[in-house]
Amino acid sequence: MQDRYGQSPFFSKLDLELILCYCLGEGGASKDRSFLAAHPEIEINFDQGMAAEIAVHKRFSEGEPLAYILGKKEFYGRDFCVDNRVLIPRPETETLINAVKKIVGEKQDQFLLVDVGTGSACIAATVKLELPKVQVVGVDISEWALTVAKENVDKLGAEVELLQSDLLEKVDFSAYDKESLIIVANLPYVDKNWDWISRELAFEPETALYARDGGLAEIKRFLQQVEEKVSDKCCNFDNIYVILELDSSQKDPLLKYIEKTFSGNQRIKLKQNKKILAQGEDNFALVFEVCKAIA
Numbered sequence: 001m002q003d004r005y006g007q008s009p010f011f012s013k014l015d016l017e018l019i020l021c022y023c024l025g026e027g028g029a030s031k032d033r034s035f036l037a038a039h040p041e042i043e044i045n046f047d048q049g050m051a052a053e054i055a056v057h058k059r060f061s062e063g064e065p066l067a068y069i070l071g072k073k074e075f076y077g078r079d080f081c082v083d084n085r086v087l088i089p090r091p092e093t094e095t096l097i098n099a100v101k102k103i104v105g106e107k108q109d110q111f112l113l114v115d116v117g118t119g120s121a122c123i124a125a126t127v128k129l130e131l132p133k134v135q136v137v138g139v140d141i142s143e144w145a146l147t148v149a150k151e152n153v154d155k156l157g158a159e160v161e162l163l164q165s166d167l168l169e170k171v172d173f174s175a176y177d178k179e180s181l182i183i184v185a186n187l188p189y190v191d192k193n194w195d196w197i198s199r200e201l202a203f204e205p206e207t208a209l210y211a212r213d214g215g216l217a218e219i220k221r222f223l224q225q226v227e228e229k230v231s232d233k234c235c236n237f238d239n240i241y242v243i244l245e246l247d248s249s250q251k252d253p254l255l256k257y258i259e260k261t262f263s264g265n266q267r268i269k270l271k272q273n274k275k276i277l278a279q280g281e282d283n284f285a286l287v288f289e290v291c292k293a294i295a
């Protein structure tokens with residue numbers, strides 16, 4: 001197979017091994033890679049061979065992401081089911097979990113976490129499993145994504161409320177009796193005109209990836225909704241944090257937008273907190289504290 005697909009721009013020996021492990025596994029569970037190394041003599045049967053042929057073709061000829069072929073992706077040490085209804089969780093998104101853990105500290109039972117654009121529920125379910133006393137809500141506009149999210153929270157035993165909503169529109173903050181709120185948003189932030197966009201992105205849902213205005217349109221709309229929601233007199237959290245994932249090239253334009261939009265006599269103030277993320281973690285994320293402006 002390596003001879004046949006070695007020239008493919010998508011070829012990787014690791015992916016080939018993982019496909020073989022998947023085809024050799026039983027009941028949806030892959031064999032470990034160490035199994036391949038320990039059993040160089042292993043012969044695969046006809047069905048396993050056919051499955052491997054199909055998977056290898058999809059991966060190395062068509063460029064389909066490995067996670068969709070295997071139907072799963074590891075995130076923060078747990079496997080999440082994924083298919084083309086949801087974005088494949090990315091390693092950089094694990095940074096957001098670290099940020100949540102740092103903010104919450106020992107005060108789990110005081111926190112509500114709302115994960116906007118929950119997709120596979122990788123953020124929502126991970127927060128619930130890592131910090132079981134935090135109340136967690138996952139929101140997505142896509143009914144399809146929410147079906148996958150439900151599958152994951154059920155499979156992992158994570159108690160997460162799932163809600164279909166355009167950003168925060170349907171989230172009623174007055175319904176939650178908590179002192180502190182964290183809103184995590186990994187929204188679509190890819191601009192279709194960026195030249196680094198890989199062919200593999202074509203397999204992922206457009207609603208999960210792309211946004212207008214240099215990729216910032218949905219993030220800006222989200223921040224405007226935060227302003228609406230937080231300045232409502234029914235929203236009574238003592239502490240409010242917003243954690244955003246974005247591309248490193250978008251940080252300066254977004255910070256300028258926030259400065260222009262939320263300084264002065266607006267209803268809320270957004271103050272960047274640079275202490276939560278370690279150096280390197282801050283490449284793809286921003287953390288803000290949100291305060292109601294005093295009337």
Ligand SMILES: C[S@@+](CC[C@H](N)C(=O)[O-])C[C@H]1O[C@@H](n2cnc3c(N)ncnc32)[C@H](O)[C@@H]1O
Pocket residue numbers: 086087088089090093116117118119120121122123139140141142145165166167168186187188189207208209218
């Ligand atoms: C970049 S993906 C993030 C998925 C997941 N949270 C993760 O980190 O892997 C963005 C998600 O936001 C959802 N989304 C896009 N526009 C939305 C909107 N207006 N309101 C709520 N969710 C939205 C998409 O359906 C998609 O699941």
